[in-house]
Amino acid sequence: MERKRGRGGLREEEGELESVKTAGKLRLLKKNGRKCNRAGFSMSMFRLRAVTGSRYLRRFLHGGAANRDHVLEQLGICSGEDQVLEVVGKNKAKLTVNHVGCAIGMLWHFQKEKPQILRTVEFIKSHPEFLTLRVLAENKIELMDDVMLVDMLYNVLRLNVEPSDSLAQQLVSEAWLRLYRFPMPSLSKFAVCLSDQHLQNSPPMGQITDILNQKLSSIDDARILTTLMVSVSSLVSPHLRDKLINKADHLLDTMDPSHYNNPRRMVQFLRNIKYSYRPLLEKCNHILLRNVPHLNAENISIIMGLYQSIQFNNCDFRLAAKQRLMELVDSSADPFSFTKLFVALGPMAGEDTKERLESTALLLAEDFNAHQALAVAETLEEIQCRNLNLIQKIALVVHKNLHVYKPMEIARITQALILLHYQSPELFTKLRNILVQFLLNSVYPYEVTMLTRVLSMLPSPRLDEGVVSRVEAVLPQCNLNDLNTFAMAVAKWLRNDPSYRHSTPSKYVRLLQILNRCGHERLRKADRLDLVLEELKYMSGEWFEEMLLEETMVTLQRLEDQISWTNVPEMALFLTRTNHLCTPLMDRIASVAMENINKIHYSATYATLLPFAILNYDPPGVDELFDICIQRVIPHISSFDPHLLVLLAYALAVADCFPEDLVREIFNVNFLAKLDSQLETLPDALNKRIRLRLMELNRAVCLECPESQVPWFHERYCLQLQKKGNGSISPVQQQIHKMLGEVLGGINCARVALLTTYFYTVDFECVLDRHHHAVAYSEQSQLQISEDGKVRWGSDSVGKDRSEVPPGAQRVAVDFLDSKSFCKNSRHMKGEAMMRKRHLEILGYHVVQIPHFEWNSMELSTQDAWKEYLRKKIFTGLP
DSSP states (O other), X not given: OOOOXXXXXXXXGHHHHGGGOOHHHHHHHHHTTTOOOOOOOXXXXXXXXXXXXXXXXXXXXXXXXGGOOHHHXXXXXXXXXXXXXXXXXXXXXXXXHHHHHHHHHHHHHHHHTSOGGGXXXXXXXXXXXXXXXXXXXXXXXXXXXXXXXXXXXXHHHHTTOOTTSHHHHHHHHHHHHTGGGOOHHHHHHXXXXXXXXXXXXXXXXHHHXXXXXXXXXXXXXXXXXXXXXXXXXXXXXXXHHHHHHHHHHHHHHHSOTTOTHHXXXXXXXXXXXXXXXXXXXXXXXXXXXXXXXGOOHHHHHHHHHHHHHTTOOOHHHHHHHHHHXXXXXXXXXXXXXXXXXXXXXXXXXXXXXXXXXXXXXXXXXXXXXXHHHHHHHHHHHHTTOOOHHHXXXXXXXXXXXXXXOOHHHHHHHHHHHHHTTOOOHHHHHHXXXXXXXXXXXXXXXXXXHHHHHHHTTSOOSSOOHHHHHHHHHXXXXXXXXXXXXXXXXXXXXXXXXXXXXXXXXXXXXXXXXXXXXXXXXXXXXXXXXXXXHHHHTTOOSHHIIIIIHHHHHHHHHHTGGGOOTTTHHHHHHHHHHHXXXXXXXXXXXXXXXXXXXXXXXXXXXXXXXXXXXXXXXXXXXXXXXXXXXXXXXXXXXXXXXXXXXXXXXXXXXXXXXXXXXXXXXXXXXXXXXXXXXXXXXXXXXHHHHHHHHHHHHHHHHHHHOGGGOOOOOOHHHHHHHHHHSOOBOOHHHHHHHHHXXXXXXXXXXXXXXXXXXXXXXXXXXXXXXXXXXXXOOOGGGOOEEOTTSBEEOOTTOSXXXXXXXXXXXXXXXXXXXXXXXXXXXXXXXXXXXXXXXXXXXXXXXXXXXXXXXXXXXXXXXXXXXXXXXXXXXXXXXXX
């Protein structure tokens, strides 16, 4: 960054205002340390103490009665911005550097004391006397001391002076020259100014990072430290990261716990560096939780957004935040405060509260500004709102303000309206044109990625060549996740292109070839496991699985020496998510976990054990692995979030492991009540998943641990699930049913889609007598299959009224196992299919499993081969 001494476009008033730069005043400024003195005056001082901006004056009010400063006296009795500007207008020729600094400081201080809705920043910015202050400030930069220099930059940016303005640029240049002599408070404030101007990766910020590293041990103010942490987060090394976390952890113990912005900034730092360090997160959460009764909706919304982005789900905070937000509903009646409340409370609210919030939003809709409409639209999409009138009103506000939005905001609003199923060809045509224009002009890979992804969601008969060229240009700069996003966009364009029915257009072929090449090159060049895992965190889809998954596994095995206790949970989650059984990596995970279990946070044991349970793999020392992980958990069992404890217990149940302490903790009235309260605050999809896992855990405990005397309390839940099911079977299952009829001696010898006790659905059930002959079912108990595969249930379909089998007879359950029951890269059966087999055997079945790869193999390509296969499967192994 080159330091500039020019005056920009403000030369017109320079001649008149430069008259204040007399030699005598310069000598006086130097002699007194560039500070003006004034005499003590009782009435003005009394008023001064009452003025919110007084701290800007105190720096200049010292000295004896002989040096009274009448301009500062006038500023001291100002009670609003208009009075400050009036003083400036009356004393243009007398204004010194200290007057300018004081006046601008007071202008911002008056503003920040007001609620957002009452601020008048634009009025001040356009006021002619503020232009006077800007001219004077630019002319007097060299006369400013270090503190004033940084304060001036901070205040003018807060008053919406553009970063490209010559005043802001020269202030930054001068501050850069003085950087190493700044006191730490000014250094942290200057770092904030650089961040405000999107200069997080600039040379000055690099030097600030170096200063922070050198002087870290001397910082004892949590506000200064956390401000610097957030500002330099994009430049910290792993070594400096650990030093900052240790220092922050220490300062949390000594700071005033009411200063909740300090822990909030620490969480923001962890979010920025994408490092979920649980001990610090929990300590921050403890302080934030204590402050919830004093937080407003905006602060709660910010904290919950940070927690969500770092995947930190704390039950106690969510419940406390929900209660606090409910208290604020009645007082949030203006667009600004309501928007903050709606964004924070909407996703956690019950149906009645949601309806009330939507009604208020409908009343305020016409008063929302562009960014409030965006925030409301995204929240409406998150809560799956179907209030068409409200959606229409928000869309009208958006339509009216399209010119206001920046590229990423246009992408977000387009996505929200699409997912809300809003219908307006005119608006979407405009949005598409704006998206394309932004995309063609963008030079940022992350921006091009987002714009492309949203653009692919819009219907379009043909893809612009300019878009293709822009995408091609940024692909070599993209990370794996961005490449995957582009691949999904190309797949959508392909499906929507009319010419695709006849052949694949060359432009798509070229894009896919470049995507494949860039993906493979990035993996082959990768040399840091943590960075690879970060890029893989959200990878999914056909392109990744078909083109990159095998190469990814090769890369991960090449870097397996970098697997440590810090990244074991992330590696384990990736293997679970991809359903890919890689035994060398899983052996390494087990080894590292067993050696470092006390370093791994107790909550991370769930992620660590998950692939071994789900993928049904036993590494060397598997019993020891599970034992030490359970021992790590038990002392902290009451500290777990309820939903996470349920997920952990379910994973252990899949692995046929039922720790008594864990079972006792979960199947407890108080725990289940807390879980219910937490589930009400979670997103709908996660809520449903946890309820399903709790039911499956309840079933597993009842079947495998009857001694625990846990009751089965999911009968009604399972009946509701059954009603919601589509009750259809696949063509393959219909084929097997027909073959079973021929093998067993009649179609009435096999029942279809039978519900057992505890609500397992068995694909087919038959009963064999002691001579291994099939027993026919009565007509009333049969299930009929219609031509479209729908099952018509008989009276005996739920399993609890099953007729008794003849003495010595055996129930046989025949299950068809599709690809979901196996690891993707092998024929290794997954843990849930094994658990199901165990449970059906406990219920008295002889279980026959038909893997899809056997039934669809070339060896079974005739009717006779299929029948012989079924005979062997059913009758072999019977007692």
